[in-house]
Structure formats: structure tokens, C-alpha cells
Amino acid sequence: MNLLSVTAEIFPLVKTGGLADFAGSLPKALKPHGIRTRSLVPGYRSVTETLDEATPVACYDNLFGESATLLAGRAEGLELFVLDAPGFFHRSGGPYTDKYGKDYPDNWKRFAAFSLVAAQIGRGVVQHWRPDIVHAHDWHAALSLVYLKYASDAQVPRVLTVHNMAFQGQFPAHLFSELGLPDEAYSIDCLEYYGDLGYLKGGLQAADAVTVVSPTYAREIMSPTFGMGLEGVMNARHDDVVGIVNGIDVDVWDPSTDPHIEHQYSSRTLLRRLPNRESLLELFGLPQTSGPVFASINRLTWQKGMDLLAAVVDEIVAMDGRLIVHGNGDADIEQAFQNAARRFPQHIAMKLGYEEYIAHKIHAGADAMLVPSRFEPCGLTQLYALRYGCVPIVARTGGLSETIIDANVAALQAQAATGIQFSPVDAHGLRLALRRALKLFRHRRIWEGLQQQGMKTDSSWHDSAAKYAELYGGLTRADMRLAG
Numbered sequence: 001m002n003l004l005s006v007t008a009e010i011f012p013l014v015k016t017g018g019l020a021d022f023a024g025s026l027p028k029a030l031k032p033h034g035i036r037t038r039s040l041v042p043g044y045r046s047v048t049e050t051l052d053e054a055t056p057v058a059c060y061d062n063l064f065g066e067s068a069t070l071l072a073g074r075a076e077g078l079e080l081f082v083l084d085a086p087g088f089f090h091r092s093g094g095p096y097t098d099k100y101g102k103d104y105p106d107n108w109k110r111f112a113a114f115s116l117v118a119a120q121i122g123r124g125v126v127q128h129w130r131p132d133i134v135h136a137h138d139w140h141a142a143l144s145l146v147y148l149k150y151a152s153d154a155q156v157p158r159v160l161t162v163h164n165m166a167f168q169g170q171f172p173a174h175l176f177s178e179l180g181l182p183d184e185a186y187s188i189d190c191l192e193y194y195g196d197l198g199y200l201k202g203g204l205q206a207a208d209a210v211t212v213v214s215p216t217y218a219r220e221i222m223s224p225t226f227g228m229g230l231e232g233v234m235n236a237r238h239d240d241v242v243g244i245v246n247g248i249d250v251d252v253w254d255p256s257t258d259p260h261i262e263h264q265y266s267s268r269t270l271l272r273r274l275p276n277r278e279s280l281l282e283l284f285g286l287p288q289t290s291g292p293v294f295a296s297i298n299r300l301t302w303q304k305g306m307d308l309l310a311a312v313v314d315e316i317v318a319m320d321g322r323l324i325v326h327g328n329g330d331a332d333i334e335q336a337f338q339n340a341a342r343r344f345p346q347h348i349a350m351k352l353g354y355e356e357y358i359a360h361k362i363h364a365g366a367d368a369m370l371v372p373s374r375f376e377p378c379g380l381t382q383l384y385a386l387r388y389g390c391v392p393i394v395a396r397t398g399g400l401s402e403t404i405i406d407a408n409v410a411a412l413q414a415q416a417a418t419g420i421q422f423s424p425v426d427a428h429g430l431r432l433a434l435r436r437a438l439k440l441f442r443h444r445r446i447w448e449g450l451q452q453q454g455m456k457t458d459s460s461w462h463d464s465a466a467k468y469a470e471l472y473g474g475l476t477r478a479d480m481r482l483a484g
């Protein structure tokens with residue numbers, strides 16, 4: 001089976017968050033199921049510069065006003081199609097925003113162009129390679145399914161994955177006429193969204209099947225609190241929605257081979273984590289301690305509850321703990337952590353930025369990983385933490401609630417616990433969680449039990465890749481029945 005995965009990010013070529021990790025690791029896990037994935041990604045500089053054996057497979061003189069070439073090639077073990085359109089994708093900022101963090105004003109066009117090309121691949125524009133399934137991710141790719149739906153010659157089954165309902169690709173309605181779609185596509189059953197254009201909404205309506213990155217989040221987004229305006233659509237599509245929890249690349253995230261850490265270790269050699277912990281504190285300029293070292297590697301945003309964490313740093317100071325924060329995001333939250341680090345230089349340190357190797361070092365050295373998200377579709381950080389024996393302390397929401405087993409009395413007795421969950425997700429809830437963590441941390445045997453249990457957890461793609469394979473198989477069989 002040939003699968004076209006349409007994604008705006010792919011690890012290790014371009015990454016702003018978990019979508020990249022997902023798109024970079026699922027193809028490998030699908031191979032044993034006989035599924036060959038090619039991923040279509042925008043030709044950002046970091047992508048075009050790494051592409052090997054690039055072969056042009058289609059050319060466009062005027063793709064939404066830009067010239068572009070569709071390239072086929074490989075990079076870092078990934079089979080790729082790359083939309084090389086420098087006017088759209090060679091920019092000085094990030095994939096979606098300029099260097100000041102503002103959305104590019106032509107995002108509607110950049111990702112419409114990207115999606116149109118995806119749809120053309122779905123319709124067989126590339127000689128000798130035709131997908132049996134088109135699988136689009138998030139709003140950036142969602143329009144590809146709309147283009148396919150309205151193409152009379154396209155029969156390929158369409159799958160959409162929702163990684164985060166908070167990002168919907170909403171644009172003014174007057175742009176509809178630029179998209180080259182028939183008038184009927186601007187209706188409540190497709191792109192019309194509260195009087196605007198909704199790319200994610202259109203994709204949700206045009207998909208044959210919708211997957212959501214955890215079963216809990218799939219349920220949550222049926223309600224107004226988490227559905228963010230799309231709960232009606234989600235309910236209407238209820239029968240075609242399936243929640244599949246994300247896996248991780250257990251080769252990239254393996255403490256026994258990780259090249260980014262000084263001392264490799266496994267669950268049998270946990271003591272070897274200690275020097276990693278020491279060098280982590282050194283790296284962040286903090287004194288050594290016998291208290292707990294908490295960390296958070298995160299986008300500093302409201303979604304991630306990082307304002308809540310900034311509000312309770314005194315709790316960590318009071319227990320002579322340490323807090324290490326690595327991330328960037330909203331200016332006021334960045335400022336809050338900078339202030340905290342200035343007030344408590346012996347206890348709190350933060351490095352603004354986004355460095356993959358620092359993330360690895362933190363997982364390998366910190367005692368506990370804080371993930372206080374207000375909502376979390378799946379979350380990968382807590383899965384990496386499990387694998388590295390860094391005990392996750394998570395908000396009870398979305399994928400966090402189903403991937404971490406709370407250290408309540410029963411779970412501890414059954415030796416099943418892998419971390420701490422807290423609810424309600426507010427500053428007080430987080431404070432209580434920190435206190436629970438301290439108690440457990442002081443009982444070395446219990447804490448080590450949590451670490452061991454976490455490291456035993458299978459967070460690989462094994463089970464979830466099988467679920468995707470089953471979904472694709474069902475769709476292609478249904479498709480063949482229709483065609484027959």
C-alpha cells in the first residue's frame with residue numbers, strides 16, 4: 001500500500017512541536033505492515049538543503065502566484081515529496097510565523113498551494129507513484145482533502161488527523177474565490193466557518209475518516225470546552241472519528257544509546273543517571289542539591305499551563321528543589337520565568353530557545369518532568385520522560401491522562417504507577433502535585449519504582465501503527481467495493 005502523508009513538519013528536518021516527531025516516526029513503524037509512506041512537506045530551506053537525489057516530478061509556473069517545483073527525494077531515511085516554492089517557504093522566520101512571532105499574512109495561500117499539490121499527487125500527477133490513501137495532518141494540510149473531494153477524477157480515500165484543535169486555519173471568507181474550488185465548497189457542510197473560511201473544518205468534513213491523537217482528546221473535543229467551535233462538526237462526524245494514541249521513536253529516544261547524553265543508562269543501571277543530573281545542573285548554572293530536580297521542556301503558552309508553573313515556583317524553592325525550564329513562547333510567560341530565575345538564582349534556571357540536544361539532556365538528568373497542560377491532545381514529552389526514568393507530573397487531561405498511571409495507593413501497591421496526575425488543573429492543584437512528588441521522592445525505593453515502571457512502559461508505535469494500518473486497510477477495502 002502506498003500512503004501519502006501530508007504534513008507541514010517532519011523530524012528531523014523541520015520541527016516546532018510534536019507533529020514533526022509524529023510525522024517523522026510513523027512511516028518507519030508502518031513499514032512492517034506493508035505500507036510505504038511518502039511524505040509531502042513544504043520546501044523550507046532546512047528541507048531543500050538536506051534533500052538527496054532530488055528529482056523534479058512536476059513544475060508550476062503560477063502556483064497561487066509563485067513558481068514552484070515538486071521534487072521527489074530522500075533525506076534522513078525519509079521518502080519525501082517536497083514542494084520547492086521559495087516565494088512561499090524560504091523565509092527568515094519559522095514555518096508559520098515571522099521572526100517576531102507573527103503569522104505570515106499569506107498563510108492562507110502558502111498552505112492552500114501546498115494542499116493543492118497534495119491533492120494533485122492524490123490524483124496521480126506523479127508518474128509511477130500513486131497513493132492508495134491520502135493522510136493529511138492539521139489545518140495546514142486539511143484543504144488537500146477538500147480539493148480531492150471536489151475533484152471528479154479522485155477516488156483515493158482521505159484521512160485527517162487532528163493534532164490540536166486550537167489551531168484551525170481560519171481566514172476571511174472573501175479569500176474563498178482565490179482557492180479555485182466550486183461554489184458549493186463554501187457551505188456549512190464544508191469550508192464555511194462562522195462566516196469565515198475554516199481549513200480544518202473543511203478537512204473534517206471532507207475526510208472519510210478522522211483520527212485524533214488520543215482517545216480521551218477525541219472524546220473531549222466533542223464538547224464546547226475542548227472543541228473550540230468545532231464540537232458540532234466533531235459530533236456530526238462521530239461515527240468516523242477514532243482516537244489513536246501517539247507512539248514515539250524508541251531509537252531516537254533511548255537512554256542506553258543516546259549520543260546527546262554523557263552517561264548512557266538503562267533501567268538496570270539507573271545509578272548512572274546521577275552524573276547526568278550533576279552536569280545538567282551545571283549546564284543550567286544551578287548548585288547541586290539532594291532535593292528534587294524538576295524540569296519542563298515546553299512551549300511557554302497558556303495551553304501548556306506554563307503560567308501556572310511560573311505561579312508556584314516558591315513551592316519548589318521552599319523544598320530546596322530545582323526548576324529547569326527550556327522553551328520559548330508567550331512574552332509574559334518568558335518574562336515570568338526570567339523574573340523567577342533572577343529572584344531565586346540558586347533554585348530556578350531557564351534557557352530560552354529550542355534545542356533538541358538540551359531536551360535530551362534534561363530528560364536524562366532531571367528527576368521529574370512537569371507537564372501542567374490545560375489541554376493536551378496527546379503530548380510526547382511525558383512519553384520521552386517515561387523512557388528516560390524522569391518521572392512525569394502531568395495534568396489530568398487528554399493524552400496525559402491515559403499515558404501516565406497516577407501514583408495512588410492502589411497503583412503503588414500493584415507496582416503499576418508511573419507518575420503523578422493532578423486535577424483540577426490550576427495553581428493549587430499543581431502545588432499539591434509538587435508536594436506529593438516531594439513525599440514520594442524522599443522514599444527512594446518508591447521513587448525508583450516509579451522510574452523503573454515508567455521505563456518498562458511500551459510507548460513505541462507498535463500498537464498504534466497497527467491501528468493506523470487497520471484503518472487504512474478498511475478504507476481501501478471499502479473503496480475497492482465501491483469501485484467494483
Ligand code: ADP
Pocket residue numbers: 016017018019021297298299326327328353354355356359378379380381382
Ligand atoms: P506540542 O506539539 O503541543 O508542542 P508535544 O509534547 O506533542 O507538544 O511535543 C513537543 C515536542 O517538542 C517534543 O519533542 C519536545 O521535546 C519538543 N520541545 C518542546 N519545546 C522544546 C524546546 N524548547 N527545545 C527542544 N525541544 C522542545
Ligand code: GLC
Pocket residue numbers: 017018019022163164213246376377378379380399
Ligand atoms: C500537537 C499536540 C500534542 C501532540 C502533538 C503530536 O502539537 O499539542 O499534544 O502530542 O500534536 O500529535
